[in-house]
Amino acid sequence: MSVPEAATGAPRPAGDEHLLSVHDLRVAFATEEGVVQAVDGVSFELAAGEVLAVVGESGSGKSVTAMTLMGLTRSPNASFEGTAHYKGTELIEASEDQLRRVRGAEIAMIFQDPMTSLNPVLKIGRQIIEQIQEHEALPDRQARERAIELLDKVGIPRARDRLDSYPHEFSGGMRQRVMIALALSCDPSILIADEPTTALDVTIQAQILQRIRELRDETGAAVILVTHDLGVVADIADRIAVMYSGRIVEQGTLDEIFYDPQHPYTWGLLGSITRVDQPRPERLPAIAGLPPSLADRPEGCHFRPRCPHEFAKCIEVPPLEGRVDSRRGHLDRCWLSPEQKRELREVRPGEIGLDPKAGATSR
Amino acid sequence: MSVEVPRQEAEEPTGDGAQPLVEIEHLKVFFPIKEGVFIDREVARVHAVNDVTLSVAEGETVGLVGESGCGKTTMSRTIMRLIDSTEGTIQFRGEDITTAGRRELAPLRRQMQMVFQDPFASLNPRKRVVQIIGQPLRLHGTPRDEVEDRVRDLLRLVGLHPEHLNRFPHEFSGGQRQRIGVARALALEPRLIVLDEPVSALDVSVQAQIINLLDDLQDEFRLTYLFVAHDLSVVRHVSDRIAVMYLGKLMEVSPAEELYTKPIHPYTSALLAAIPIPDPERNRRRERIVVSGEPPNPINPPSGCVFHPRCPRATEVCREVEPPLVRYPNGHLAACHHPLNVSTEEIGAATRDETSPLSCGDEMPSAA
Numbered sequence: 089m090s091v092p093e094a095a096t097g098a099p100r101p102a103g104d105e106h107l108l109s110v111h112d113l114r115v116a117f118a119t120e121e122g123v124v125q126a127v128d129g130v131s132f133e134l135a136a137g138e139v140l141a142v143v144g145e146s147g148s149g150k151s152v153t154a155m156t157l158m159g160l161t162r163s164p165n166a167s168f169e170g171t172a173h174y175k176g177t178e179l180i181e182a183s184e185d186q187l188r189r190v191r192g193a194e195i196a197m198i199f200q201d202p203m204t205s206l207n208p209v210l211k212i213g214r215q216i217i218e219q220i221q222e223h224e225a226l227p228d229r230q231a232r233e234r235a236i237e238l239l240d241k242v243g244i245p246r247a248r249d250r251l252d253s254y255p256h257e258f259s260g261g262m263r264q265r266v267m268i269a270l271a272l273s274c275d276p277s278i279l280i281a282d283e284p285t286t287a288l289d290v291t292i293q294a295q296i297l298q299r300i301r302e303l304r305d306e307t308g309a310a311v312i313l314v315t316h317d318l319g320v321v322a323d324i325a326d327r328i329a330v331m332y333s334g335r336i337v338e339q340g341t342l343d344e345i346f347y348d349p350q351h352p353y354t355w356g357l358l359g360s361i362t363r364v365d366q367p368r369p370e371r372l373p374a375i376a377g378l379p380p381s382l383a384d385r386p387e388g389c390h391f392r393p394r395c396p397h398e399f400a401k402c403i404e405v406p407p408l409e410g411r412v413d414s415r416r417g418h419l420d421r422c423w424l425s426p427e428q429k430r431e432l433r434e435v436r437p438g439e440i441g442l443d444p445k446a447g448a449t450s451r
Numbered sequence: 452m453s454v455e456v457p458r459q460e461a462e463e464p465t466g467d468g469a470q471p472l473v474e475i476e477h478l479k480v481f482f483p484i485k486e487g488v489f490i491d492r493e494v495a496r497v498h499a500v501n502d503v504t505l506s507v508a509e510g511e512t513v514g515l516v517g518e519s520g521c522g523k524t525t526m527s528r529t530i531m532r533l534i535d536s537t538e539g540t541i542q543f544r545g546e547d548i549t550t551a552g553r554r555e556l557a558p559l560r561r562q563m564q565m566v567f568q569d570p571f572a573s574l575n576p577r578k579r580v581v582q583i584i585g586q587p588l589r590l591h592g593t594p595r596d597e598v599e600d601r602v603r604d605l606l607r608l609v610g611l612h613p614e615h616l617n618r619f620p621h622e623f624s625g626g627q628r629q630r631i632g633v634a635r636a637l638a639l640e641p642r643l644i645v646l647d648e649p650v651s652a653l654d655v656s657v658q659a660q661i662i663n664l665l666d667d668l669q670d671e672f673r674l675t676y677l678f679v680a681h682d683l684s685v686v687r688h689v690s691d692r693i694a695v696m697y698l699g700k701l702m703e704v705s706p707a708e709e710l711y712t713k714p715i716h717p718y719t720s721a722l723l724a725a726i727p728i729p730d731p732e733r734n735r736r737r738e739r740i741v742v743s744g745e746p747p748n749p750i751n752p753p754s755g756c757v758f759h760p761r762c763p764r765a766t767e768v769c770r771e772v773e774p775p776l777v778r779y780p781n782g783h784l785a786a787c788h789h790p791l792n793v794s795t796e797e798i799g800a801a802t803r804d805e806t807s808p809l810s811c812g813d814e815m816p817s818a819a
Contacts, residue, residue, distance in 0.1 A: 145654035146625070259745055260519070289518040290682050291742045294725040298741055316655060319684075319727030322734050342731045358729065360659035362684040364711055365728045371666070372688060374659035378624050 128334035144331035196271035202263035213251030261292035359441020478539035501699035502808035514686030517696035570628035626657035772812035
C-alpha cells in the first residue's frame with residue numbers, strides 16, 4: 089500500500105495554500121425544544137490532496153459541519169456564524185447561484201446511504217450525464233463517453249452496458265461506486281464523503297476505501313471523510329479532527345491522534361474499539377454515560393460529566409490550542425497538563441483508554 | 452450436531468459438558484420466486500440457508516458471522532420459528548420443534564427471545580416503556596399488579612432508571628433503546644437469546660457498554676446467546692465459538708480465539724484482512740489482500756465450493772466438488788479443499804465431520 093508522506097507524521101506546511109479554511113463556524117437550529125447548537129465554533133484547514141477525517145459519534149455535529157459547507161443545511165430555522173473560505177468564495181454567505189457553481193464542480197459529496205441517494209426512476213447513465221452537462225456544455229455523445237470512463241474508473245465492470253441500468257439493479261457496493269463516479273464527474277478539488285462505507289460489508293468497504301485512496305492519488309483532490317469508525321480513519325486519513333458535542337476536541341496528524349492522544353474523549357474512543365489485531369480484553373473499556381443532549385449541554389467542557397478525570401477548572405471552556413510544545417499542529421481542548429495526560433491515559437501498560445475506576449484528579 | 456465440541460479456552464466453564472440447547476440438522480430454507488398472473492408458478496428459489504448443521508450448548512455464546520445475504524438472519528429467525536424451514540430439523544432442549552404449531556410453541560417462546568438490530572424500529576413508538584417490557588409478562592400470565600415492579604427490576608438490571616418506566620421510546624437515545632430491547636427479551640427469563648446485530652446501529656462508545664452489559668447478564672443468568680453479526684471484530688468479545696457463513700453454507704466453525712490466530716478458510720482470512728485496523732503503523736506494514744467481487748446471487752449459487760469465484764486459492768476441484776466440513780484439532784471445522792494455517796500432519800489427521808452438508812463430495816483437503 090502506498091502511504092502519502094503526510095501520514096508519516098510530517099505536518100503539512102502552513103500558509104496560503106489552504107484549499108479550504110473554516111473559521112469559527114457555528115450552526116444553530118431553532119426547534120420546539122429550544123435552540124440546538126449543532127456546531128459550536130469549529131475551525132479547520134484543508135490542504136490540496138489531503139485526507140482530513142472528521143470523527144465523532146452521532147450528534148457530534150460532524151455531518152452538519154460537512155453539509156453546511158455545501159449549503160445543504162440552509163433552512164428557515166437555521167442560523168449561521170463564522171466563515172468558510174474556498175478559493176476566494178465565502179461559502180457560508182454565498183448566494184445560491186454562487187453555491188451552485190461550487191457544488192459538484194468544485195466540492196462534491198458522497199452520502200452514507202447509497203440506497204436513497206440515487207434517483208430510482210432514472211437510469212444510472214442519465215444521472216451521471218445530467219450532472220456533467222449541468223457544469224459543462226458537452227454534446228450527449230461525449231458526455232456519455234465521459235460517464236463510461238467514470239464508471240470504469242470506480243471499478244464497475246462492463247461500464248458501457250451498466251449505463252442503461254436502474255439503481256435497483258445494482259448492489260449496495262456498486263451503488264456507492266456510482267455515487268463516487270457522480271461525485272468525480274466534474275473533477276472536484278474537494279470530495280466530502282459522509283460515512284461512505286458504513287452501510288457496506290467489510291470486504292466491499294475495503295474495496296471502496298482503496299478506490300478513494302487511488303482516486304485521491306490520481307486526481308489530487310482533497311478529501312473530508314466524515315466517520316465514526318477509527319479503523320477506517322487509520323486506513324486512509326492524513327489528519328484527524330475529533331468532534332464531540334458540536335466542538336472539535338482534538339486535532340492532529342494521524343499518528344499524533346493514535347499514538348499521543350491528548351483528550352480523554354479520544355482515549356475513550358480509541359479504547360472502546362473492538363479489535364482483531366490484539367489479544368481480547370476481559371472487558372471492553374467503555375465511556376460511561378451518554379453524549380449530552382444538544383439542546384441542553386453542560387457548561388464548560390462538554391465532556392465533563394462523562395470524564396473520569398474532571399476537576400474544578402473544567403467548568404471553564406478549554407480553548408482548542410496546542411498544548412504539546414513540540415508540535416504546533418496538534419491541538420486539543422483539555423485542561424490537564426500533557427504530563428498528567430500521559431500518565432492518566434494508560435489503562436494497562438501500552439494500552440490507551442479510559443479507566444472508569446480512576447478518580448478525579450486535581451492540579 | 453451430536454458431537455460435543457471441545458472448547459479451547461477454559462475461561463468459560465459453563466459450556467463444558469453442557470447439553471446442547473439448540474440443535475439444527477441439515478437445515479435448509481429456500482424462498483420461492485413466483486411468476487404468473489392466475490397461477491403462481493415457482494420459477495426459482497433463493498437458497499438462503501443451504502444445509503447447515505450446528506448446535507449451541509447451554510450457557511454458550513455462538514457468534515454467527517457473514518456478509519449481507521449470507522443467510523445468517525434467516526437462519527436465526529428460522530431457529531426462533533419465525534420463518535418455516537424447507538428441510539432439516541430444529542431441536543430445542545431435545546424436543547423437535549421443526550413443525551411445532553402455535554400452541555406447542557407458546558410455552559417455548561418463554562425460553563427463546565430475540566433482540567433486534569434497529570432499536571428505533573423494534574420498539575412501538577406509541578407504547579410506554581412499562582407497556583413494552585410488560586407485554587410479554589402479561590401475555591405469559593404475570594398478575595397485573597406485579598408487572599410494574601418486575602419492569603422496574605428489569606430496567607435497573609439493564610442500567611436504566613426505574614422511574615423512566617412511563618416514558619416513550621423517543622425519549623431515549625439509541626443505546627438506551629437497545630437496553631430496553633434487552634430488558635424486554637429478559638422479561639420472561641429465557642434460556643436462549645438470539646441477538647441479531649444488537650450493536651451495529653450504535654455508536655462505538657455505546658457499543659462497548661452494551662457488549663459489557665450482555666456479558667454481565669450472561670454470567671448472572673447463565674444465558675445462551677446466538678450472536679449474529681456482519682463483522683468479526685464485535686463477535687470476538689462475546690463468543691465461545693464462531694460460525695462463519697457464506698451464501699447459505701457454513702465455511703468455518705471455530706473456537707473463538709483460534710479463528711483470529713489461525714483462520715483455516717480463505718474466506719475467513721479475507722474477512723479478517725478486510726477489517727481496518729485502528730493502528731496506522733500496522734496498517735502501513737500490513738499486506739493488503741482485497742477480495743475482489745461481491746457475493747454471487749443466492750438464486751443460482753456457484754457449483755462446488757460457493758466461495759470459489761472470489762477465492763484466491765481456487766482450483767479445478769473447487770469448481771466441481773463441494774468441500775465437506777473437515778474436523779481439525781480443537782474441534783475447528785472448515786469446508787475448504789485448500790486450507791490455510793494447518794500443517795501436513797494436521798491435514799493427514801483431519802476427518803470428515805458428520806455435520807457436512809449432504810451434497811458435498813468425499814474429497815479430503817490436500818496439503819498445499
